[in-house]
Amino acid sequence: MRRPSDLGAVRRSRGGSAGGPPGEGDSWPIFRVMADDGSADPAALTVPDAELKELYRRMVFSRQLDERMIALQRQGRIGFYIGAIGEEATVLGTAAAMEPADWIFPCYREHAAALLRGMPLPVFLAQMLGNAGDLQFGRQMPCHEAWAPGRFTSISAPIGTQIPQAVGAAWASRIRKEPMVSLVYFGEGATSSSDFHTGLNFAGVNKIPTVFVCRNNGWAISLPREKQTASETIAQKAVAYGIAGERVDGNDLLAVHAATRRARARAAAGEGPTLLECVTYRLEGHSTSDDPKAYRPSEAVEPWRKKDPIPRLRAHLAGRGLLSDEEEAALQAAAKEELQKAIRDVEALAAKPALESMFEGVYADMLWQQREQLEEARAAVAADPRVGDPRHHGS
Amino acid sequence: MRRPSDLGAVRRSRGGSAGGPPGEGDSWPIFRVMADDGSADPAALTVPDAELKELYRRMVFSRQLDERMIALQRQGRIGFYIGAIGEEATVLGTAAAMEPADWIFPCYREHAAALLRGMPLPVFLAQMLGNAGDLQFGRQMPCHEAWAPGRFTSISAPIGTQIPQAVGAAWASRIRKEPMVSLVYFGEGATSSSDFHTGLNFAGVNKIPTVFVCRNNGWAISLPREKQTASETIAQKAVAYGIAGERVDGNDLLAVHAATRRARARAAAGEGPTLLECVTYRLEGHSTSDDPKAYRPSEAVEPWRKKDPIPRLRAHLAGRGLLSDEEEAALQAAAKEELQKAIRDVEALAAKPALESMFEGVYADMLWQQREQLEEARAAVAADPRVGDPRHHGS
Amino acid sequence: MPTFNIIQAVNDALRLEMRRDPSVVVLGEDVGRFGGVFRATSGLFEEFGPDRAIDTPLAESGIIGAALGMALNGLRPVPEIQFADFIFPAMDQIVSEVAKYRYRSGGQYACPMVIRTPYGGGIRGGSYHSQSPETHFIHTAGLKVVVPATPEDAKGLLLAAIRDPDPVLFLEPKRVYRAAKGEVPEGEYTVPLGQARVTRAGHQVTLIAWGAMWHEADLAAREAEAEGIDAEVLDLRTLQPLDVDAVVRSVTKTGRAVVVHEAPRTCGFGAELAALIQERCFLQLEAPVARVTGFDTPFPYTLENEYLPRAPRILRALRQTVAY
Amino acid sequence: MPTFNIIQAVNDALRLEMRRDPSVVVLGEDVGRFGGVFRATSGLFEEFGPDRAIDTPLAESGIIGAALGMALNGLRPVPEIQFADFIFPAMDQIVSEVAKYRYRSGGQYACPMVIRTPYGGGIRGGSYHSQSPETHFIHTAGLKVVVPATPEDAKGLLLAAIRDPDPVLFLEPKRVYRAAKGEVPEGEYTVPLGQARVTRAGHQVTLIAWGAMWHEADLAAREAEAEGIDAEVLDLRTLQPLDVDAVVRSVTKTGRAVVVHEAPRTCGFGAELAALIQERCFLQLEAPVARVTGFDTPFPYTLENEYLPRAPRILRALRQTVAY
């Protein structure tokens, strides 16, 4: 009989660990490169300076995007938003560590990864609006984007479903002997889902090249991590699947990037999948539908605000003379401007996609049901404009 | 980054370990009390002599039952059978270690546990026949018995579903502050199922008093254990749920019993659930529908035949002077006779339960659909006796 | 009598029943401390504690599986599925286990429970926060399916469902969660399962609806009246067991029927109603039973009002059916 | 032409298509080395190796989830669910993901696959090895649903399904897996999805069935003929998309229809057929559309022959419908 706390007897990490773990549990070592103040051992740096600055710019952009979208939602200009405030280092550090041919299976907070994969900002914004510019024809809620040219798959709401899918995609490439590693995102809440279990188990048995990225942001809507699982860490769940597990400071972009590279390298070398736990924090509500004050004291958040990954990377860059105050101001301003312009352009598009788009794409070709029902819908709309009018509701 | 093999660095077991592990994987210690020849350290014995003899008798009875039922199936007298040949020590050692008020959630090989819990043999046999004596009205295939007076729940075929149910039942007792520990059986194949994951996770978070018994018999129909999971042991899956895990020689009745007692004691003390891996072997086909020759060389089975739990316990008892050859012969004969008589009696009952039993019990009271459809079925049967005749089939 | 919306009515029913019967517990994602994402279980954690207002990990099959075990062992669980769209991970536990437990065990065991879940569109929820999955569960013998349309019914039906000996799927129409307000009797009362409500008497055509769509049907019937169409409106309230007598009685009188539901048309409950009506009222029928339903597509986001079978489309069907 | 049973026909189709198209893979529990518990994938592991005849762990949601990922990335997976009764753990992947992937992504992605699974009763399989869950999937827009009744169709429909751009649920009638034998053309051919087969011309009543029940319908029609009842028999072959024209054409001619299926009656596909027929053939109908179906209970073990809508019950319904 052995208890999980016995695990504490073994502590190892490939990359070394600077400072103690920022989160709960200490039986599994946490990998860090940057200290809280942004300083780092120069020997541990693996990201080229230019790329690092670009990732910093993207983190800033991601933050501004989230803030702007939340504002738009409050103004009633979009219906819903769910973002990554506080989790930017996790999202960008992992995505940037992958190769272009790799597939990314998002959860729903990885908009920065979609943009990194080349999704044009206006296309992204049109999905937020679900208007005539939306490549997905207004079929899904905001924040359910897909971007096939960047191998960024189609977001859906049911938790965990993307996990075995990511395994299947990597499996397909391996069968064809193509070098591809898939990466899949999910929250620590999703580790309770059935599909987390099946995905990791299938990958373990078949040594599928998949990097499983758990954004452990401490909360699943109102549920704190310790109500989600009794395991002290998420990384140790790898033991159940006979796969590698690693725990990393998710607010340390350098650590996240390095750990993801390692996991990717193992996968590509045929050594199997890795469960990568990125310890971070959801600084805001779950989404614009949520008010965390009902379940989370703001004191709980304060320590994490101090660990914000953006100022931390800024301090790192500044400390190394890679980012001046002027550059910082310029990239903040550029982000603001790009967003403003794109929002203006996209809001100018027709508010609704065409009626037939509701019936197309259910199948490769419409069946008779969709064809007949499209005619039915057309006739109804033509006969009575109130058909599509939200104000005309019973009750 | 830590690989599961690092787990080998920690080896502990509360009960001590006699001899090496009989199965694959050695990163998790295996608990044994009896050596292969039946000898055991007298200090390690925990089951009173009389109880031990009675458990031996039940193991013998279980073996005879299985063999007899397989024969009946071959003769077309029952439709299907799935038994526990080779796994008797696991089934009886665990069940016997529980208290009468504890609930048992079976998988489908634990008939010996049903009988231990007081299910009368004729009632059990009537379920095999699905005839007029079947308390379940011939509604389920053979080997899907239920025995509520013994808190032995209702077997169903879908794999894994009973696992969270066992957690719920124990939870209910804890809420009412009643001392009850539930025990749930499943195979190592079932550890891949969704419900294994949710069951253990729910139990872990809430410290539910449940003993999870995995009968690791090496096979899930045609799939060997290593195709089911890449974890070296099943016990180590406990790490993912922050619960206790223990690995025991499942062909060693004394070890199984002692380990189950320990797990039960922890649960009852509020220390939470245990995943108990009983390492055993499926000596026969999966069921009477299966022919293992298509996927399993008989050489693979031979070493395990030598570890048969019944001769092993017999040697133990004989070595301690607790079982003479005459006693052995007598209990074999008694089992045979009891079986013969019960089969004869039960086969004498009407072959079919009443027609209305098909419509009753869907709901507490029939809805209009069942009432109307019963009349419809009655009229159809009355009008044409071929309605219930299997020979009159299209094609 | 206080004026409640449906959430308040549900909350009131849960609180009263938990006070009355110590075996009643609620469980699900965010239902405990937070009181549910729609606040339907608000205050129960404070009053009854974490043992009876239970936050669970994120796994619907675990929620239903655990609820089943609780029910076997004497509790009366009321599990919540956060949105009906997320019931599918629990499908196996519901269809294979909850629905069949009494039957397969020969009545040795039973697992009464009420699975509460907000369902339906009209809140800009897109494909995964809008669906109406009732067909799956009506088709599954062993389950009952209840859908209130008003606060008064929500409370009375929920109390009846919790006391019912069979497992019940209780679908709460989330579009009218707050919009539907009404006087709700204080204290305990039950609205019996299996009884439809004639909410408007008429003789020309029978209009059958439930949940949020009953409100649309009601509006359409009022508009139809202005055009001289006299529709009888039925709020089914319970889909399984269906109040088939009420349906047959009305259609026998009117000779015409229009059925409304949000779920996609093909194999929706409207098909069963049409089949039953033509089986039982064949000689009285003067027009085909018409179906005004969601379309055979996933639930869309931007065009949800075009998708939903709201009053203007119902009105059209009434006109066509009456003119047939 | 060789004489095959349905298992052999399925096996032949899989082998041919795996030879022709390297992107086709089969996966599931026991489908690899063992060749499937019904031997439908027998020999594929030997010929195509473990990368294309894949044994998976025991988790249906993993099988379908992995298949979905494979399909996104260019493979043509043919996952097997060992018995249709065990499809429910995969329900979320099928209903929420497979069915909606193309639509929700605006056509950026698609996940064509064929989910093969033996279904239906009559093999003494009891509640969990006998069910007919087609309703759930016909109701789910985005999926096609195919059910062969003969070896020739099994092969041709399966080849068409694998080449189809949409996800297909392929239900194999296991009662006649071996019993239904027939000549099967060698080499590749397809039977187009969405086309019913008139297996017997008649003018008095239309008898609609599929899968194993088509054999019962056929027998009943032959027996009915002896009584002077002239039934036209349709084997639907594809349930989604339904060949509605063939149905309407036949019922317009006969004025009467009897639908047969194994699944429980309430919300079974018979309800949809009845609804459609009364919508489209209202003025031609001379009797209510009759349903001969499984009952609204779990599938029983001992009384399965009483439960199944076999020839004697179908014959009764034909007589009643013709006499109406």
Ligand SMILES: Cc1ncc(C[n+]2csc(CCOP(=O)(O)OP(=O)(O)O)c2C)c(N)n1
């Ligand atoms: C199957 C399913 N159940 C419930 C939900 C409702 N839900 C949406 S997000 C969420 C919490 C997810 O938490 P986590 O996985 O930690 O991700 P995070 O939001 O923290 O990034 C829940 C319960 C859902 N989307 N899908």
Ligand SMILES: Cc1ncc(C[n+]2csc(CCOP(=O)(O)OP(=O)(O)O)c2C)c(N)n1
């Ligand atoms: C959900 C589900 N999928 C598939 C099956 C078919 N099946 C029956 S038993 C079995 C193997 C079970 O293996 P294991 O859990 O190791 O138990 P054992 O039979 O070895 O005791 C399978 C795949 C099933 N019953 N339920």
Ligand SMILES: [Mg+2]
């Ligand atoms: Mg989280």
Ligand SMILES: [Mg+2]
């Ligand atoms: Mg096994």
